[in-house]
Amino acid sequence: MGTLRNSIKRKVSRRSFVAGAAGAAVASTVLPKAGRAAGDLNVLVWCDHADEKLLAPFEAKHNVKVNVKTYEGTGTALSIIEQSAPGDWDVLVVDAPDTPLVAGMGLLEPMDEGALPLNDLLPQLTSAAFNHVDGVRYAVPEKFGYYGVAYNKDKVDEADMRSAQVMWDSKYKGRVAIYDYYFPAMQLIAISMGIHPDNISMDDLPSIREKLLAMKPNVKMVGDIVSVQNALVNGDVDIILNGAEFAVSGLMPTMPQLDWTIFNEGGLMWIQGLCVFSGSNKKDLAFDFVNHVLSPKGQGSLATSECYWAMPANKNAVLSDAEKKILRWDEQPAFLDRSVPSTISQADIDAEMLDIWTEFLQS
């Protein structure tokens, strides 16, 4: 944006015109489409932050417009940030385990823990190491969920869904879809084998590969979230592995035959965190937004977003009884006790896992 403004001030030469046009093109692509007025708050977030019910109360209270740019994957977020000028963005939602990576690039503002409602948040989330770098907090967890199993209650034995052995149960031959994120899928297999996901080594990969390949007879399809949801809803499969509340909770109010759970052997968690950009010119407003999202009402809205449902980080989130039932709210203490976050692996293990995954798809 700065490049564009400066180029307009100068005499418009062919070169400056081209530079300006390029800047405008980048700005129109990268920045949120809605207005970019000085008082606006620009947030780079996941799709669950775009709901009117979440944003409208904040906008009305502060008399500002929240411009939302949604993205998927930390890599995409970093490329968007790279194409932006400092100050273009105020708030970031990030896959919480990636916080040290983003903070290490100097992009995040340290957070004052005293100004955050940490006591209202689930301690299993707030205490996670990846929220801090060198003892300084850079992210606060806002929402989480699990990689587990989602299913059609009318077609499966619900007791089977509690065991990781369902992944190989011949009773469900050809009736299983797998959400295609290979990393947690293989971590779930590790959990079923009694290996802690953080301890997966190169030596463990041959046995994990063997177990993964052994799943293939049960697998009807492998796809992204929308594809596996479609397969479940259309009756092509009865089970989604590697998916849980984020795959079916939003559908359950109208399709009560769907449900989800995690395995007794252990659960694997995903956690999303809220951060404030160090280059933001509206840090106070940005921290107000963070607190708004973390408030009980904000958390209720975020948990039941139109994009996807998942667990709020705030213990006091405003949820109806029906919503709590869908999110298995009463079971969260037990779920959290036996779950671990899915964190980043070493690059060489990750590369080997992708090779094994490709072999599995091709088998």
Place this chain on the structure above:
Amino acid sequence: MSPSSAQMKRRAGFDFTRWAIHPALIFTVVFFALPLTAMVVVSFWQRVYGKLTATWTLANYSKFFAKDYLLDALLNSIEVTLATTAISILLAYPLAYILAYRIPAHWQRFVLILTVLPFWTAYVVRSYSWLLVISEKGILNVMLMDIGLINEPLAMSYSRGATVLGFVHFFTMLLTLTIYANLVQIKSSYRKAAADLGASPLQVFLRITLPLSLPGVAVGAFITFVICIGDYITPQILGGGTEVLIPQAIMLQVSRAANFPMASVMSITLMVVVVAVYFISAKHLKMERV
């Protein structure tokens, strides 16, 4: 007109032509030649511990040709593409023939519009629509069960057959257009002369119409091959991911591992296949005939 002014005009005309070429040339260099060069260079680099390193190596090529599950992606793509092209030609040729020779001229425009209707639908929407038709609770299974032809739903979705079905739906229309455009250019006097000389309708078709329409078939088949072998969406939605085609293997390397060297190797291999197919079919590719 003095020689000097004519010379100036020629020069002015020459300058205009030169300027007119520049945008296309710049576009091609910036958006094709440079990225292609970058892709070739990166294919000889490596991704070590998550970082791209500019050390020259053939390791990515060795790995691609040594690992069955990677090479199978290319072979799967070739098989699916050949099946799609063959089936599409078999369906498109009769349709184009009827369109060109059996439909009255004043109806041909309307029927042509109907023929290109699938092009008006977005690729993703078209693929998901097929899922609604062939899934276990889909229209086709429900209909077959209602009329008593089957007792259990047929497993049609999420298979290679479903991918080919989605492709054929699109490419039959494309091939119909190229073959039709060729057929209507064949002078009717050729067929009339052959008939007058005692040729049966089958002989007229086999010895006059078919040979003369082959350029249209070749161009359509080539375009089908090129688009089909590089398509990611249709196999991703309809194929169910239980076997991987080369575009899906490329996307896995890019989106999940940011392994651009390996993705570049796969992309270059795909380009080599397309170029080889071009040279094989080059003598039949007469674009002026379609």
